[in-house]
Amino acid sequence: DAGVTQSPTHLIKTRGQQVTLRCSPKSGHDTVSWYQQALGQGPQFIFQYYEEEERQRGNFPDRFSGHQFPNYSSELNVNALLLGDSALYLCASSSTDRPGQEQYFGPGTRLTVT
């Protein structure tokens, strides 16, 4: 049973550029959430996608956008990159069929903005 996968593993971008990160959820899961984790901090919620719609959003600017595809995979797009966007970006998937809807995380994408 494949878990949550993310690509790429690492990415280096320059300020002002745009980046797209990708996520495939765990088999049987229909909901994808994205998190930003700075060094030494807990993950911060960016947004969640379900049925190809953004269902909930955290305190992140509109430069952060996303998409969910019919096969439940998802993308996170960040425009006009800032140095402060450097972080580990985590994708988590869950199933609305599970009572607790616990989230299972991928390995993350390490984004460095120079």
Next chain:
Amino acid sequence: EDQVTQSPEALRLQEGESSSLNCSYTVSGLRGLFWYRQDPGKGPEFLFTLYSAGEEKEKERLKATLTKKESFLHITAPKPEDSATYLCAVKGNNFNKFYFGSGTKLNVKP
């Protein structure tokens, strides 16, 4: 706003020395409290879900408990391979969002 505070920030134990990690939370209508383990540079690994005060869950040397205001992760006779950062998260009435604490970094010395 929903909030999670974990303590201590870091904990150093000798192999076999049992201890507890704390997760204090403020949430509007708890719908679940979650414990995760995170190794450096990797994604968090799901450990437990607790739903109501008095509930307990166990897995190997780990035991999680829940009260109305906090949760404890008890580690019995830890081994060096238990070294990791342990994260606590809550989900409240706004059930589409998880709120994470900053974690406790555990280092178990042989």
